[in-house]
Amino acid sequence: MEIAYLSPMPVPTGVLPFSARQLHSYANEVFLDFALSRGSFEFMARAGIGAVMFLLIFLFFTTGFGSWLRRDVEPFWSSWLDFFTSIAVWGFVGALATLYLCVFFFAIRQASNQPPIRFNCQRREVIFVPKKGISPRYVPWEEVIASVSVSKLMTQYAVIPEFKLMIGLRDKNGDVLWASVPSGNLNQAIAEWEAIRVYMEEGPQALPMGQSDEFEAGSVAYFHMCRQGYRSHHSFLRYIWGFLIIQFFSGWTIPCYIAAWINNRPKAAFPKEVLEWSKPLPLEQHAMPSEALLKESAEIRKAFAKGQNLLDYFKVKFAEPDKEPAVDAS
Template identity: 60%
Template structure:
């Protein structure tokens, strides 16, 4: 019995170590507005630098089927093509809804095209509203307590959360987020240095023309999906509960 438990603990710790190591050794994607380029770094490989206007962006839609429900799943996928090998490296950002996935890309696009001043100021910056923090845990606990009778609060929240580690997962998540991340290589640091205004790259005429047409469509009440005539053949439901 103890041997089985020990094997389970060792396997769990090994999986956690691999996840933490993967997060700590992976450099983030870097967007350079002045050069209008994007850099992707894989450990052990030379940096892949792609012109901004050659970046591929798409949204994948799928369904997660369980014995209880069928739920939609979306993800923003950013493709960076290596000009030397022709390989495309994909960066996937999971999203809860289609609008959220499109909004993620729109925030990146606005930053690259218009600058950080074009982005809205975050409204909820308090840890209390950041999922995964200890403050958020207690915020949810107080909310659950205010909405339910105390027996349900005890058995429906306290007991379940105690068995799942209480706030230990939150502390682990915050520790992982505070860990030092992998450093950028010297070539990328040099590439990231500010350029004189005269050397700033400018958008192509084709992009300027396309952007003007998109803004014109927005003034007519169209959305990005309407303009590009993107329609789902079968709209994923918000949540479909399986019949018993």
Template identity: 70%
Template sequence: MPDSKYERLPHAGDFEKESGTEVVYLSPKPVPTGMPAVSSRQLHRNTNETFLDFAVGQGNFEFMARIGIGAIMFIVTLLFFFSAFASYLRRNAEPFLSGWLSFFFNPVLWFIIGAIALTYIYFFHQAARQVSAHPPVRFNRQRREVVFVPQKGHKPRYVPWEDVIACVSVGKLITQYAVMPEYKLMIGLRDAGTGNVLWSVIPSSNLSLAVSEWEAIRAYMEEGMSALPPDQSDELEEGSVEFFHLCRRSYRADHSFLRYTWGFLTIQFFSGWTIPCYISGWVNRRPKAGFPKEVLEWSRPLPTEQHALPSEALLEESAEIRKAFAKGQNLLDYFKVKFSEPANEPTVDAS
């Protein structure tokens, strides 16, 4: 997260760029984005007319597990070929096969590999533990508030809905295979007492999906459950075994057999194939931490006359933005005109 260039808290329309990462803020105030409300988190499964629960999805843990398995397999493969090459060079001093096996199965080398694997497993377990140890972030549309519990046993923190910080970022992800574009939705909940911000970072496959994920939350808070994408029985969740095979078939249909073999089969085989999917499924099936009694009381439905209403400032700006959409502008076009700051104009395209 780049340091803010503004001497104030951010608001919708702010733009930052640092170290190759571009960030566009969508809230506060949470104005319409013009994008469809689409959620890879399948928000309709954890939602009712009073509140929406938002938590880390299955795809995050599938990716983490695949990176860990791939890194260890890369080290083992490198050791395999390096030991073979070294034994070949020393074939006149000792038999090739016995030299290769003694080098490859060197206890010291495998101790180092094991230590690396255990370290990654430890950090993966700590990340997975957060899912069961901490309740999800809960958005209450009747109160127009958001609650989060920083740590188990800590006092819940409540944030006004219109003060929630949301932004999308575009950067680069450097892996052992390639340099790829990286898109994220980041949701920040600021504790008014301490000024600390709790960030939820949601990776996305492209910028439009990152904005649409936020739009699904915003639309629910402003319009209700009818604004969320419908529940579909055949919907596949990112990170599942079914989703993996769907991606495999799509990759095969769009690329040559040679590229499919080396660009998908080889990479996915050495990163665990469907094992990360089963690991992520196990993580998400673990019992989740419950909310404290205080939050459960806060989550009870309210009489209609007690429902909180949007601020006049939000209503006015939302109406202005919808007029801009009707004229064919997108959200970034609207902000460019409104703020008239050519030096700060975003270059990312959220249309």
């Protein structure tokens, strides 16, 4: 796994802000709420449906092959039907499906019982409630940890790249609460963080505006937009085998409706002190960025103007100075 840190010291990343989570829908002049998007639940539902369907298809062909091998002993069709419809087979499938449902509903319950992470741009603070009933914890904005990770998931069929944005909030005891946000690629993970950063530094007017809230990742409209994009960039045969069949056996748009239902469920309310903390402040009481952040941001923007990226800037900044040649004292 490779990890690149973008913060603390939330400096510009040089990437255009973009959010597949439609962050502008959860932001106002004072705060932005950041929680699991419907896309995360849509993926979980699709993975569960796909796993069960894969198991059923596998058992269907396996039992058929076994019945074909025993066709001299028992009639093929009756043997196959008896084997595939046996209580043992469906009991095994049902047990796995029930186990996944328990995990899925536990995740829904956790998301419903935990308030989102709230970013307050006027106070330049972030608040999170680890669990319901626990006192909220406040973290200065410039101490929020942000990183992007690139890893590889190795299977017997392929090596699948995984990209995540990770946001870390350190409390007074030094413990860090991490929120992981899966992303489609590295650029998208950085752009998601940049959207949060520009909100905290410039306000809600700096947030990227989506075409419509219905195009949030995990929605039905987003699914069909992806389908049309896949069709326009691939051949018809690849579109059938690489998209239609896979998506059909993983539920088609059913996971999108499940995610929409979860997204519309009532979330846990913030404690009273957080609601007070979230009220607007007079302009003269707005917190200002530190001198160190302003200086660092200005230097990075100069580096961007010279064609460097964020990684190039830090490589130059933290490079060890060349050692001076030794002087012969003789």
